[in-house]
Amino acid sequence: MTRFPRTRAPHAALEGSVGSRRTVLKAAAAALGVLALAVPGAAFAQDYPNKPITMVVPFAAGGSTDLVARTVAQAMSQELGQQVLVENKGGAGGNLGASYVAQAAPDGYTILMGTIATHALSASLYADPPFDPVEDFTPIAWLVTVPNVLTVNKDYPAANVQELIARLKEKPGEEVYSSSGNGTPLHLSGELFKTMTGTDMVHVPYQGSGPALVDVISGAVPINFDNLPSSTEHIRQGTLRALAVTTKTRAPNFPDIPTMEEAGVPGYETNTWNALFAPADTPPEIIARLNAAANAAITDETVAKRLAEVGAATVGGTPEELAEHVKSEVARWKPVIEQSGARIE
Missing domain, CATH: 3.40.190.150 (Bordetella uptake gene, domain 1)
Known part of the structure; x- marks a missing residue:
């Protein structure tokens, strides 16, 4: 993967530098160290912030x-x-x-x-x-x-994890699930779920939980792996149905939501x-x-x-x-x- 370009120079003094970032920063740090000897108490740190x-x-x-x-x-x-x-x-x-x-x-x-x-x-x-x-x-x-949580749209025809697994096995590769982005723990939670349950569904990545939740609530993408904090109010309001939390123990603020292991996926744990x-x-x-x-x-x-x-x-x-x-x-x-x-x- 190509490294992301800098969106701005870290400091005006570093613009146009051809040296590595670390080399330049260490040189700058050394210069500041000399300055600190001349300025009692290293004011640059003492005055922070x-x-x-x-x-x-x-x-x-x-x-x-x-x-x-x-x-x-x-x-x-x-x-x-x-x-x-x-x-x-x-x-x-x-x-x-x-x-x-x-x-x-x-x-x-x-x-x-x-x-x-x-x-x-x-x-x-x-x-x-x-x-x-x-x-x-x-x-x-x-x-x-924080725990992660598996949720579905309130009208989705699966009331629990076992019903979801059965539906996914009936329609391999046809259902989709969302997460806050490629490479996030929520993406990995979904991939781990697929591996451990022998199911297949398509991942739809978003640039954050907020946009992903909008589409799950609307039903555009019916299944979602999310962090519990950002889904909390939607679960409480009934616009999302929580099927399981992904930790070993139940979440104290949602004692009625089973863990993934309790829901029938032994050994599953993410947070x-x-x-x-x-x-x-x-x-x-x-x-x-x-x-x-x-x-x-x-x-x-x-x-x-x-x-x-x-x-x-x-x-x-x-x-x-x-x-x-x-x-x-x-x-x-x-x-x-x-x-x-x-x-x-």
Whole structure:
């Protein structure tokens, strides 16, 4: 896969550079280190933040990642004393927005609301990944984990997972399902379902959960794999029928929805998570400031309650813990992706 072109120069001083991004950034960091010796206390980090911060969501508005981002960003704004502005940059299963942040200046003013898609699946799904989830980012904080959910249009003629499987086997390759995009955990949830049930259906990718849900509710695409938070209100309102959650245990906010295993697919389990990342080489003082603000945000009583209401379980912790989580997730999903046969050129 061809790497995505830069949508803007990370910094005016880098425009026209023929060196690698990492070489240029390290040179810049070295220059700043010399400057720090002349400026007591390294004012460039101590004064952070002194302007608004952009939190890039690599999916369209209206999805689970967008919901978590806007909830957390508001609380982080209060902690940091500067606005944290959410900017949606959907496309390519989250890779477009993630690539944008990977190429941004490592100054703490452009950060990523990363997901399992950008930091666990992309490395194995793409023939030519546009970024390295470990080398091209600095971890900030692991925020939440959320279940995925299999839903159908309210008028779809399948009341449970077993009836869906029977229908798919009667009409192999004729039914379609939607997800928030190629290479997302929801795409993989659908492919894993097909593999484990011996069924076949066509995947229709969207640029985010929001657009996908519109077509499922209308009946244009009758089957959907989504993160539970973005489908929550539609399930409660009855415009979507939830057949199963994809985690080992039932979701506390929907105790009547069975797990996929309870619904008759033994061993099936997927979930997703959200975490904050900065470009590689972001100064540790800035990462520490962002980490403290992120942890304070998700432990705020109002924020935690809001996230719990939509099925998101808060995590928190150190940048080092997030780094280890990313490495373990890349390793966990690689064999799943290989077994499913999913591949994006």
